[in-house]
Amino acid sequence: MQKLFFAAPAVILAALAVAPTAAQTPPFETIAPVAFMEDLSSNAVLYAKDADRRMPPASMAKMMTAYVAFDLVKQGKLKLTDMADVRPETWQKWHGPSAGSTMFLSPGSKVSVENLLNGIMVVSGNDACVVLAEHLAGTEQAFVNLMNQKAKELGLTNSQFGTSNGWPDEGRTYVTARDLAKLAKATIVNHPDLYKRFYSKESFTYGTTMGGQPITQANRDPLLGRVKGADGLKTGHTEEAGYGFTGSAEQNGRRLVMVVAGLTSFNGRIEESVKFMDWGFRAWSSHKVVSKGRKVDSAPVQLGDESEVGLVAPRDLAVAVPAGTSPELRGTVVYDGPIKAPIKAGQQVAELVITAPGMPEQRVPLVAEADVGEAGFFGRAWAGLMSLFA
Secondary structure, three states, rough: OOOOEEOOHHHHHHHOOOOOOOOOOOOOOOOOOOOEEOOOOOOOOOOOOOOOOOOOOHHHHHHHHHHHHHHHHHHHOOOOOOEEEEOHHOOOOOOOOHHHOOOOOOOOOOHHHHHHHHHHHHHOOOHHHHHHHHHOOHHHHHHHHHHHHHHHHHOOOOOOOOOOOOOOOOOOOEEEEHHHHHHHHHHHHHHHHHHHHOOOEEEEEEEOOOOOOEEEEEEOOOOOOOOOOEEEEEEEEEOOOEEEEEEEEEOOOOEEEEEEEOOOHHHHHHHHHHHHHHHHHHHHEEEEOOOOOEEEEEEEOOOEEOOEEEHHHHHOOEEEEEEEOOOOOEEEEEEEEEEEEEEEOOOOOEEEEEEOOOOOOEEEEEEEEEEEEEEOOHHHHHHHHHHHHH
16 A cells, blocks of 8 residues: 655644754664664664574573463463463473573472463573463474464564574574564563563572472573663573573663673673663653644545544654754654544554654654544445546
8 A cells, every 4th residue: 555645734843843953873882793772662773783683582582482471361361370281291301401491390290370471581491481382382383383473463574483492493493683672562562561570570489499498590681680670571592692682671751672692691791781771771862742642634534434534642752862962853744545444543543754864763653533434325425436536
């Protein structure tokens, strides 16, 4: 469908340019071979370094395992209190030093979905992933099919999953930094309550030692306790992938998502992650451009009981700008049009695309101001007649 471009009204364009000053993308250097950062408040990509390179995700793949489970919980098909069986065969494969991270499940035991999710997101348990996968889909491979189906739905065009836990599989599993950030964003936006419940825990206690004492393991998230507002997401490490991390933090209403990958040490991952996130908040600031509920433009409606619909801001809309600057911003309303009825008030039907010299393009949503129903018989007949003369 053809995209139609309309300049925003003069009143909006005037609001976008406040005491304009020169803007230049703030510089940043990292030793990470792959790095990516997006400001979720404005959908602005603040930094990208080899962000579309296919790479093994290691345990960062577990974000997709969690996302599939979150979706099932949201749909009412899965409860956190549901109990899963730990098959002896699964335990045999995923315990001991050669099996990587574990939540120390016991063979033949039952474990709640809630504890499995804690075991996946807090302590990165490989055993927890496979037990959850078998519980939800019967076999791990059947669950992997669900992961890849979900990846397609989310638009992760450069990702493929071959295991539920990111264990090396001769290259069948791969992702990109951009796709990992997209997955993190979907988790935060689509499942905010579950995200807060599971990803930000500093430690998790489960299982027993030989002496029968519970085992407490710390969250490996390098931002927790080091960066204000940090609350997720997932680390990863294998010899093939190196040390990687997909993280997020929120400060003063601004939420950033970052990815680093290919680092050579545990401490290097901590240092680069903290430095990167600090740069995102310090070197960039938020600039409000449209207040919540303000009408930006109108768009024509096809076969509706109204000929057009107002386009309004669903929230206070802001863009990311280099700190200490007020660049001259330009706004363009973009939508696939005419927009076909019926339309619900609050439905996203357009975007405000904001540009400035030397800065990345930023897109913020615009929603329908009011319901627009379908045209009646005579209205549709008239529209059909007019199309003959168009």
